[in-house]
Amino acid sequence: MSATAPTAGTPALEIHGLEAGYGKIQVLWGIDLTVEAGSFVTVIGANGTGKTTLLRAVSGLVRGVHGSIRAFGQDLHGHSPARIVRAGIGHVPEGRQLFPLMTVAENLASGADYLPGAAREITRSRATVFELFPRLAERQLQLAGTLSGGEQQMLAIGRALMSRPRLLLVDEPSLGLAPSLTKAVFRALAEINRAGVTVVLVEQNVQRSLALADRAFVLENGRIVKQGRGSELLDDPAVREAYLSL
């Protein structure tokens, strides 16, 4: 899929009228959402509002999606996940989903091995990941299953980075992590974003994730009910009441 070089100002992600679900259960009801290239976007919402489904729809993991999804000007609708990841879209799945009986190095390699472009750059990508997460470098030969929760999340993000994505979708990285580790993971995401990767983060940890966001969306019952700059939403009384219990 050789895309024409995106002209300046082409959004990293443009979603219009997206409807998706599983079988007869509809989860998303007409999502419109634009993510500027290079920005950091956060989508917040309670459990079961469709945050994960939104990311899965972009990655091609949900079938029978209606509406349009374009990334860097390229139509993704109906493409297989394998093609979508080749178009530069990385996905860090909820719950990490590592290979516990393989080493850190092998887990990282698995993120690039099936992508011809990324496979050629494997050494360089690994160096980038180790720079970002020095603890992974120390534990290269350790089995992923023996890592701590925070290290596992770092590895999951690292594996997605191995595909050299231009757009990184991250699903609930703070799940099950202690606050200090959550902070470290979010700091890493901010660093990845500064290096030029557009980040779409889906989170229940509203405080920290909104603080990072250039732009944020609030998802309720499969619809976007509010959007704005991260700091704006963080000051919004309704958001504060619903998600921060303040």
Next chain:
Amino acid sequence: MRRALPDVLWTLALAIVAALAPTLLKAGFDQASVSYLSLASNAMSLGILALSWDLLARTGQLSLAHAAFYGAGAYAAAVLANATGVPIVLALPLGGLVAGLLALGLGSVTLRLKGIYFAIATLAFTEVLKAVVQELPTGLAGGAAGLNVPPLFRPHFVPGQMQRWEIAFQRNEAYFYVYAALLVLTIAVSIVVQRTRLRAAFTAVRTNEAVAAVMGVRPARAKLLAFVLSSALVGMLGALEAMRLGSVIPDGTFAISTTVFALVTPIFGGLYTTLGPILGAGVLSAVEETLKRTFAEGYLIGYGVVLVASILFMPRGLVGLATRLRRRRGGSGTPAAGDAEGPA
């Protein structure tokens, strides 16, 4: 290929042992070596059966069709030998080819089935294939009575220089080498799968297809590849066994017990590993033989007790038990978090 050297060394060591075994057995046991060679071939046959089944299981496809592909290979050999005049040695690759092609067909339609649904579909396939073979023109496949298969080797007896039992030895020795070669091939395929990117692809397809997909793996292709590899290997085994046993017959060649042994052995030895199914085949063969010699009748009861006990006390098989013991002694005490790669 990562960390390939130890594997290559182990395989080489095994190959050398196998190469010397018949000569050493003959020197040490004279006449008794004939049956030892035959037992060794049976154990290797079980190893090939188990390891080829495990290859497919690594993608989460728990097949009950292993007997079908074993039988397909055996019948391919039998029909080739009876209907054409080509050298019988071609039956081996042909058995693999026929079984591989059948797997491509069956695999394409079962791709979206999971777990128990996949298992049932493959079980039905075995019965259907058996019925089809039975209904083929008798002149071609022999119907319910089956077919004779010519042997792969014809020992030549030199009167005066050889004793009678040495004919059987010659024959068993020749088969022993072919079984060893097929076992080495199966191990090599397994090692390649475990040491290349295929391991992550197969594991991801088994544990979470979404992860496989976002890695860029095409799950359908990975599943089909495993199905074809696994079936081609067991198809070759079927062809080889048909030649060693001398005949094929629908009820025996497509027997469900072949499938049962194919899945019990890796579970006993340790699923999703190269060593597990091989170790399982060796130990189970030895247990079976010992029980047979101890209680001529009803040895299967003892065999059953061993299997039930092993599932209860070592759910991850011999390999899992060894890992646990090593960890305890090493004192690192960090069990692998998550059991995503444990027996499904």
